[in-house]
Amino acid sequence: MLPTAAAPRGTRAGGVHSYNPPCGASRPRRVGSILVKTGTQDEAPPAAATGRDTVCTVRGLVRTYPAGSGARRRPGLRRGGAAADAAPVRASDGIDLDVRRGELFGILGPNGAGKTTLVRQLTGLLRPDAGRIDVLGHDLVRHPDRAARLIGYLGQESTALDELTVALAAETTGRLRGLDATAARAARDAVLDELELGPLAGRPIKRLSGGQRRLACFAATLVGERPVLVLDEPTTGMDPVARRAVWAAVGRRRSEHGTTVLLVTHNVIEAETVLDRVAVLDAGRVIACDTPAGLRALVADEVRLDLVWRDEPPLDLPAVAALRPLADVSGRRWTLRLPHARARATMADLTGGPAYPWLDDITLAAPSLEDVYLALGGRAKGLVKS
Numbered sequence: 001m002l003p004t005a006a007a008p009r010g011t012r013a014g015g016v017h018s019y020n021p022p023c024g025a026s027r028p029r030r031v032g033s034i035l036v037k038t039g040t041q042d043e044a045p046p047a048a049a050t051g052r053d054t055v056c057t058v059r060g061l062v063r064t065y066p067a068g069s070g071a072r073r074r075p076g077l078r079r080g081g082a083a084a085d086a087a088p089v090r091a092s093d094g095i096d097l098d099v100r101r102g103e104l105f106g107i108l109g110p111n112g113a114g115k116t117t118l119v120r121q122l123t124g125l126l127r128p129d130a131g132r133i134d135v136l137g138h139d140l141v142r143h144p145d146r147a148a149r150l151i152g153y154l155g156q157e158s159t160a161l162d163e164l165t166v167a168l169a170a171e172t173t174g175r176l177r178g179l180d181a182t183a184a185r186a187a188r189d190a191v192l193d194e195l196e197l198g199p200l201a202g203r204p205i206k207r208l209s210g211g212q213r214r215l216a217c218f219a220a221t222l223v224g225e226r227p228v229l230v231l232d233e234p235t236t237g238m239d240p241v242a243r244r245a246v247w248a249a250v251g252r253r254r255s256e257h258g259t260t261v262l263l264v265t266h267n268v269i270e271a272e273t274v275l276d277r278v279a280v281l282d283a284g285r286v287i288a289c290d291t292p293a294g295l296r297a298l299v300a301d302e303v304r305l306d307l308v309w310r311d312e313p314p315l316d317l318p319a320v321a322a323l324r325p326l327a328d329v330s331g332r333r334w335t336l337r338l339p340h341a342r343a344r345a346t347m348a349d350l351t352g353g354p355a356y357p358w359l360d361d362i363t364l365a366a367p368s369l370e371d372v373y374l375a376l377g378g379r380a381k382g383l384v385k386s
């Protein structure tokens with residue numbers, strides 16, 4: 001079976017460029033040959049003067065971890081991965097963001113891009129070295145204690161709740177957020193019901209599977225409604241049913257309460273599916289910010305051609321040898337990013353010529369946010385795809 005996807009139509013793009021825009025300004029800019037759009041708020045005013053529709057404003061955020069301050073992480077290493085810790089790490093390198101009321105706003109980037117560092121500053125858990133954070137009119141750099149009243153935060157790790165049962169974790173969160181006992185129990189029951197967690201209500205969180213634990217912690221985050229939710233990879237480890245339950249719950253809060261959601265992810269498929277806008281982070285900098293469709297339009301004159309060889313590719317065939325220098329090779333898979341006409345011609349050559357029997361699969365696909373990330377100069381390979 002040789003699946004193909006419709007090739008995208010669009011505008012001029014291509015090449016490798018790096019860029020650090022204010023995520024909120026909208027005037028298109030030309031970066032090399034790429035015309036970059038960054039949202040729709042022309043010339044966003046400074047934090048103190050942002051309009052009522054801006055819920056969260058970040059300006060010039062800088063955070064450097066000093067040398068020897070902890071487990072330094074490189075792309076591909078999870079937290080705690082051992083690596084040399086000899087140099088300081090500038091994990092936020094002058095970040096500007098504007099997030100609007102009711103938006104589902106994504107922060108996308110590979111491992112080590114600085115996503116968690118950014119949201120820990122937004123939630124008052126980590127102090128920036130410089131810069132401003134304004135959430136609903138509150139200066140969270142001066143008053144980090146106010147973040148808990150404004151933001152429901154689901155971090156990557158859930159150790160604080162691990163000893164509690166699912167029900168008690170939800171109820172305790174409600175109490176900590178100021179609900180009285182009756183209201184906390186009612187909110188607990190409603191959210192466990194909504195996420196179909198009833199059967200697990202009496203189980204300690206630490207005895208659940210990874211996906212169940214994530215869903216239980218997400219449930220606790222929802223109790224005692226907060227106007228802003230910050231969710232750091234909420235669906236990691238979840239099966240499709242649980243993922244759908246999470247997105248349905250998020251959608252209900254947005255439509256019923258106008259909740260604003262910041263989602264950290266390195267899952268490009270999820271980003272393209274659920275987000276209104278996305279800031280692409282690389283090495284502590286925002287390298288692009290727009291709607292997923294707007295970002296994909298930056299590379300719309302290219303398509304991705306994926307070839308999977310049955311065995312060793314037949315490099316003695318001139319058509320195959322010519323492609324080799326252009327390919328990103330991962331095992332038996334070659335990924336090529338080509339202009340439309342060249343991609344179509346290559347496809348015809350390969351499927352109609354002597355290379356065909358060597359091919360296991362050939363796919364022509366519209367560019368994804370991963371292609372945008374690479375085209376904009378993203379240095380790490382391997383934004384997660386599913």
Ligand SMILES: Nc1ncnc2c1ncn2[C@@H]1O[C@H](COP(=O)(O)OP(=O)(O)OP(=O)(O)O)[C@@H](O)[C@H]1O
Nearest residue numbers: 065069070072073091110111112113114115116117
């Ligand atoms: N406590 C720490 N001490 C020193 N360096 C750190 C610390 N925490 C993170 N870093 C470094 O800061 C950079 C950004 O890390 P961060 O955890 O914010 O990235 P991330 O985008 O959330 O990555 P992931 O997708 O793996 O969660 C990385 O280079 C990392 O090694």
